[in-house]
Amino acid sequence: MSTRIDVRKTYKLFIGGAFPRSESGYSYVVNDSKGAFVANAALASRKDARDAVGAARKAQSGWAGRTAYNRAQILYRVAEVMEDRRPQFVQAVQQSEGLSGSKAERVVDEAVDRWVWYAGWADKLTQVVGNANPVAGPFFNLSTPEPTGVVAVLAPERSSLLGLVSVLAPVIVSGNTAVVVSSYSRPLPAVNLAEVLATSDVPGGVVNILTGKAATVAPWLAAHMDVNAIDLGGVAGDPVLATELEVAAADNLKRVRRAPAAEPDWSAAPGLEPMTAFLETKTVWHPMGV
Amino acid sequence: MSIFEYAPAPESRAIVDIKASCGLFVNGEFVDGHGTPFKTVNPATEEVLAEVAEANDADVDAAVKAARRAYDKVWGPMPGRERAKYLYRIARILQERAREISVLETIDNGKPIKESRDVDVPTAAAFFFYYAGWADKLEHSGYGSTPLGVAGQVIPWNFPLLMLAWKIAPALACGNTVVLKPAETTPLTALLFAEICQQADLPPGVVNIITGAGATGETLVGHPDVDKVAFTGSTGVGKAIARTVAGSSKKVTLELGGKAANIVFDDAPIDQAIEGIVNGIFFNQGHVCCAGSRLLVQESIADEVLTRLKRRMSTLRLGDPLDKNTDVGAINSAAQLARIHELSDIGEAEVGTGDGAGRWSPECELPSTGFWFPPTIFTGVSQAHRIAREEIFGPVLSVLTFRTPSEAVEKANNTPYGLSAGVWTDKGSRILDIAGRLRAGVVWANTFNKFDPTSPFGGYKESGYGREGGRHGLAAYLKGADA
Numbered sequence: 034m035s036t037r038i039d040v041r042k043t044y045k046l047f048i049g050g051a052f053p054r055s056e057s058g059y060s061y062v063v064n065d066s067k068g069a070f071v072a073n074a075a076l077a078s079r080k081d082a083r084d085a086v087g088a089a090r091k092a093q094s095g096w097a098g099r100t101a102y103n104r105a106q107i108l109y110r111v112a113e114v115m116e117d118r119r120p121q122f123v124q125a126v127q128q129s130e131g132l133s134g135s136k137a138e139r140v141v142d143e144a145v146d147r148w149v150w151y152a153g154w155a156d157k158l159t160q161v162v163g164n165a166n167p168v169a170g171p172f173f174n175l176s177t178p179e180p181t182g183v184v185a186v187l188a189p190e191r192s193s194l195l196g197l198v199s200v201l202a203p204v205i206v207s208g209n210t211a212v213v214v215s216s217y218s219r220p221l222p223a224v225n226l227a228e229v230l231a232t233s234d235v236p237g238g239v240v241n242i243l244t245g246k247a248a249t250v251a252p253w254l255a256a257h258m259d260v261n262a263i264d265l266g267g268v269a270g271d272p273v274l275a276t277e278l279e280v281a282a283a284d285n286l287k288r289v290r291r292a293p294a295a296e297p298d299w300s301a302a303p304g305l306e307p308m309t310a311f312l313e314t315k316t317v318w319h320p321m322g323v
Numbered sequence: 324m325s326i327f328e329y330a331p332a333p334e335s336r337a338i339v340d341i342k343a344s345c346g347l348f349v350n351g352e353f354v355d356g357h358g359t360p361f362k363t364v365n366p367a368t369e370e371v372l373a374e375v376a377e378a379n380d381a382d383v384d385a386a387v388k389a390a391r392r393a394y395d396k397v398w399g400p401m402p403g404r405e406r407a408k409y410l411y412r413i414a415r416i417l418q419e420r421a422r423e424i425s426v427l428e429t430i431d432n433g434k435p436i437k438e439s440r441d442v443d444v445p446t447a448a449a450f451f452f453y454y455a456g457w458a459d460k461l462e463h464s465g466y467g468s469t470p471l472g473v474a475g476q477v478i479p480w481n482f483p484l485l486m487l488a489w490k491i492a493p494a495l496a497c498g499n500t501v502v503l504k505p506a507e508t509t510p511l512t513a514l515l516f517a518e519i520c521q522q523a524d525l526p527p528g529v530v531n532i533i534t535g536a537g538a539t540g541e542t543l544v545g546h547p548d549v550d551k552v553a554f555t556g557s558t559g560v561g562k563a564i565a566r567t568v569a570g571s572s573k574k575v576t577l578e579l580g581g582k583a584a585n586i587v588f589d590d591a592p593i594d595q596a597i598e599g600i601v602n603g604i605f606f607n608q609g610h611v612c613c614a615g616s617r618l619l620v621q622e623s624i625a626d627e628v629l630t631r632l633k634r635r636m637s638t639l640r641l642g643d644p645l646d647k648n649t650d651v652g653a654i655n656s657a658a659q660l661a662r663i664h665e666l667s668d669i670g671e672a673e674v675g676t677g678d679g680a681g682r683w684s685p686e687c688e689l690p691s692t693g694f695w696f697p698p699t700i701f702t703g704v705s706q707a708h709r710i711a712r713e714e715i716f717g718p719v720l721s722v723l724t725f726r727t728p729s730e731a732v733e734k735a736n737n738t739p740y741g742l743s744a745g746v747w748t749d750k751g752s753r754i755l756d757i758a759g760r761l762r763a764g765v766v767w768a769n770t771f772n773k774f775d776p777t778s779p780f781g782g783y784k785e786s787g788y789g790r791e792g793g794r795h796g797l798a799a800y801l802k803g804a805d806a
Contacts, residue, residue, distance in 0.1 A: 162465070166793050168775035169449065176779050176795065261784070276570030283565035285739070286558070286577065286785045305465075309805040313783050314790050317758045319768040 044074045044220070046081055046244060047227035049088030050237020055245075056080045063220060066131025074220045077245030079253045082212065085241035086257050089183045089210040092238030097180050097208030101156035108152035108206060111233040115145050121225055122194060129193045129219035143300055144198045151202035154308065158207055162309060166316070173319045178312040180208035181288055185254035187247045187267025193219035195299045197226065200266055203307035205239055212260070213242045214251060214267060220244040248274055255281035262288035262311050269296045329640070332647040334436045339427045341511065344374040347382055347534060348517035350389035351527025356382050358535060363510055366433035367644050367653040367693040375510050378533035383502070383542045386531040390473045390500040391548055393528030398500050399470060403459035410455030410495060412523040417448040417488075420519070424512060428484055429644045431511040433653030433694070434607055436645050446774055447488035450792075453776035454492035457797060461497065464797050466804035470498030471574055472550035474800065475543040479556045480506035480655050481610035481716075485774075487513055489791045490553050491530060492776075497800035499551065500529045504543055507536040508656045541567070549573060553799065555612070558714075558740070558785050576789025576799040578612065578781055580714040581742030584735035585615030585771065586757065588728075589624045591747035595769060597631050600720070603745060603771040605639060605651055605698050609718040610659075612786075613743035615771055617711055618700075619731050622724045629702065629722065636698050637685040651718060654694040663696050663717035670710035670719070674703045706737055714740070728753065732760045741783030745771045764790070 044063075045052040054060075057078035063071050096104070115122065119141055127137040163177040184204045189196030193216045204211045215223030227242045243250060247267050255263055255278040263282055268275045275292040282289050290310045344360070346353040356376025363372050378386070398406065417424065425439035432439070461468035474494045478486035483505055494501050505513035517532045533539060537560075544552050545567050554564050555578040568575050585603050587596050603615025620628045644652035654660040667682070674680045680703020689695040696717055704711050704721040711721045725731040735744055744763040746754055758766040764782045767773060774780065774792075781790035789799050798804035 164794060166775070166777040166779070168773070168778050170773070170775070172770070172773065174775070174778050176793065181783070272570060279569030280566045283562045283569065286562060286565060286579070286787060288788055291572075304803075306803060306805060312805075313764065314779050314781070314795050315758075315764060315766065315783075316779050316793075317766045317768060318770055318773050318778070319754065320770050 042072065044072050044224045044244065046075045046077055047224070047231065047240070047242040048081065048085045049091070049241065050231060052227070052231070056084070065128040071128055072221065074224070074244045077214070077243035077250050079250070081243055082250045082253045083257070085212040085243060086183060086254070086259055088238035088241055089212050090259055092236055093180070093182055093210045096205070096210055096236060096239045099208070101159070104206065104208065105152045105155035107234045108148055108155060108202065111229060111235065112145050112148035112152065114229045114233045115148065115226075118225070118229060122222060125222045125225050126194050129221055130191070140195050144195045147195070147198050148202055151206045155206050158308060162305070162312065171321045173321050174316065176314050176316045178207065179315050181311050181313050182209060182261035183259060184209045184211050184311050185251070185257070185260050185263040186211050186213045187251055187263070187265055188213055188215050188223065189266055189269070189296050189299070190216045190218065191296050192299045194222035194226070196296070197223055199299050199303060200264055200307065201240065203303065204264070204311050207308060207312055209311050210239045211241065212254060213240065214247050214254070215242055215244050216267070217246050251278055252281055255287070256284055258285045260287060262290070264290040264310070265292040266290065268292045270294065329648050331643070333643060334426055334645045334647060336426055336430060336645060338423045339430065341373050341427070345510070345514050345534070346376050347378050347386070348514065348530070348532040349382070349386045350531065351521065351525075353517070356534070358382065358539070361507060361536070363431060363508060365430050366655050367690070369692050372431060372511065375534045377535040378539045380542050383533060383539060383546060386502045386533050387473060387475070387543075387546050387548050389528035390502050390531055393526055394472055394500040397526045398495070398529045399498055403461060403468070403498070406495065406498065407455045407458035409523055409525050410451050410458060410492060413519060413525070414448045414451035414455060416519045416522055417444065417451060421445070421448070424484060424515060426645070427515060428512050429652070432480065432483060432509050433644050433655050435649040435652040437647055437649070438607060443482055443485045446776070447485045450488040450492045450776040454496035457493075458496040461797065461801070464794055464801070466798050466801045469802040471800060471802055472499060473548060474499045474501045474551040474553060475546060475549035476501055476503040476553045477540040477543065477556065478503065478505055480509040481607060481612075483509040484512040484516065486555050487516055489555075493791070493796045494553070494800050495529065497797060499800050502531045502533060502543060502549070504533050504535060504540050507534070510534045544568065551575075551800065554578070558787075561787055574799070576791070577787035578789070578791060579742075579785065579787035580740055581612045581614070581782065581786050582617060582712065582714055582738045582740045583613055583615045583743040583745065583763070584617045584619050585745035586619045586731045586735060586747065587621065587624070587628060588748035588750070588753065589621040590749045592749060592769065593624075593628065593631065596747040597628070597635050599745060599747060599769070599771040600632060601635055601639070604720040605718050606772050608652055608654055608696070610655060610716055611772065613765060613772065615745050616715060616720060618720055618722045619725050619734055620722065621731075622726050625724050632700070633683065633685070636700070639685065639698055641687055641695065641697060642690060651698060654696050654717065657694055659716065660694040660696060663715055663719060666710060666713060666715045667699060667719055670701050670704075670708065670721070673708045673710065674701055679703055706734060712738065728757060732757060736762045739785040742786035743767065
């Protein structure tokens with residue numbers, strides 16, 4: 034009697050809406066939480082990071098130019114498609130984080146729900162963090178938030194899915210585009226998420242996901258003159274690397290979201306900070322009655 | 324020169340009493356500094372005004388310690404409504420002593436008295452009034468109400484008192500205490516402000532003023548017990564500060580340089596636009612980070628705009644800053660004057676003289692002592708020229724042209740800076756479209772260089788991060804908030 038041989042998946046990068054292998058040709062072994070071989074993931078290089086920044090820059094103005102309503106619809110669509118693929122994510126989270134089935138299910142549910150939560154923010158953020166200013170003179174004066182541009186995101190190392198969604202969704206909801214370096218040891222949920230994003234009406238280049246080592250890829254992103262901001266959350270607990278990246282980020286005065294001492298509890302309510310960290314405030318003046 | 328000669332109308336400086344030597348203001352008292360004292364001069368006359376103490380590392384440490392004590396024991400625990408009253412008191416004293424402060428500011432800085440009297444001092448008072456009212460309403464700000472602790476603040480020489488107000492008012496309203504270092508060429512109004520704190524009975528240590536140059540600022544910024552760094556100044560120093568605080572828990576806001584585009588479309592209200600262009604670049608001798616130093620004028624009206632701009636520039640009155648009719652005062656220091664000369668000479672070599680290109684200033688007699696530079700424009704400037712790329716921080720305007728709105732936006736955004744911009748057109752839909760596409764923190768449409776305590780100000784890209792003014796300005800001084 035013959036046993037069916039399963040078809041295994043090739044895990045690739047996600048750049049500009051396409052799924053290339055690393056231009057370096059390198060991959061690395063991904064084990065599950067018990068140390069058993071699961072897959073070879075692409076090992077992103079400096080060139081991959083630069084390609085991803087190029088794709089993110091190209092996509093940024095178009096994404097920011099969409100109506101907030103449209104961005105909300107697309108983020109909600111991500112949640113829909115993810116929900117559809119729930120078993121796949123549960124398995125990936127289980128494999129990566131070593132959680133029991135029911136715990137992994139709760140993590141996936143929370144991750145889907147987080148997309149839904151952020152989807153709702155797209156057309157409310159301006160109202161909550163912008164305002165009209167009563168200046169002492171006959172002027173119309175309005176402050177509105179705008180995306181800062183291209184944001185490099187070092188995703189959390191431990192929380193491979195909920196942590197990833199918790200740092201990615203707030204970046205793109207306001208119109209930024211993202212270059213994400215996934216968890217090095219637990220990259221598979223990130224690759225699955227890339228496949229969801231590719232089929233969720235998210236324009237190519239809005240999210241780019243690199244699997245690889247933050248220590249080798251992040252310095253190029255932190256020093257890249259066409260990256261406007263960086264989230265250092267993925268190097269939590271590595272103050273030496275975090276400091277180096279902050280120093281590199283000073284070259285073009287990137288907005289930096291600093292690395293915490295330890296990875297936070299991602300199930301907690303996020304608040305506004307993950308979104309406002311990557312916003313600019315623009316104030317427009319115009320005379321009135323002249 | 325103009326057809327009309329004006330009789331001199333000098334403001335009296337008798338109202339100001341400048342001490343021959345000034346100490347540091349630490350823990351509510353004036354104390355000696357232990358560094359090498361330096362002199363501050365009147366840039367219009369080169370007269371030495373006073374000898375000012377330099378704070379060395381130990382002095383900086385003493386000031387930070389005083390601020391920490393005041394934060395822990397007095398200012399932090401004090402209810403917001405009581406903090407508010409102190410800020411209201413300060414605002415009132417600034418108004419009561421407005422004439423004295425503006426004369427002192429003009430003597431020390433070189434700016435025209437009409438600007439220190441009508442802009443700097445009233446706006447500084449307005450900042451204290453505005454933030455005083457926030458002190459007991461922080462829970463409505465959306466940022467919480469937890470202060471950061473001790474703020475180390477370093478400010479520039481272009482608006483000495485106003486920048487002090489931008490820094491100190493929100494910091495104190497949020498419950499922080501401060502150590503502020505004014506610029507070495509313009510320390511006098513900050514020291515007068517220290518006296519105002521004494522008059523207001525502000526608890527000792529809540530505000531500390533330490534004088535000195537770059538080294539003193541570096542020590543302050545790097546001090547381990549400073550929780551928050553706020554800096555206004557050059558992009559180069561801003562980057563150095565960002566590197567210094569890397570890896571620390573210090574919160575930072577930076578207000579840095581700019582190279583603003585002032586875009587004039589063919590349907591602009593020309594008279595207002597000309598005034599806006601002049602105000603944009605010649606206000607405060609062009610010593611303004613958000614100055615409209617690049618004029619982008621639509622090609623079809625370029626000749627007319629230039630003709631009228633030159634005619635208007637010919638009526639600007641340069642000279643004694645204390646004269647109430649003076650429009651353009653003195654350059655703040657010999658060093659700054661040298662930099663303006665250097666970049667202007669480079670500009671002259673770059674643009675050449677052919678095909679409508681060149682350097683132009685109205686006929687203008689410069690005083691024989693002091694630091695002076697005439698209002699200057701360069702025509703035939705391209706985007707690659709250094710005068711179109713580097714911040715000159717002087718009364719020097721580069722004129723470029725464009726044909727389509729998209730070309731204007733592209734040229735305006737073609738700079739690492741992103742602080743401010745101007746748009747001049749009668750078409751509302753175009754204003755909104757262009758304002759939306761400009762990468763700048765402040766966009767003045769059919770106006771320029773307007774400031775108000777309720778209105779957030781700050782840059783995109785290499786013009787820094789954080790906002791000052793308005794509700795957004797509170798975020799810089801509260802825990803868990805993003806400026």
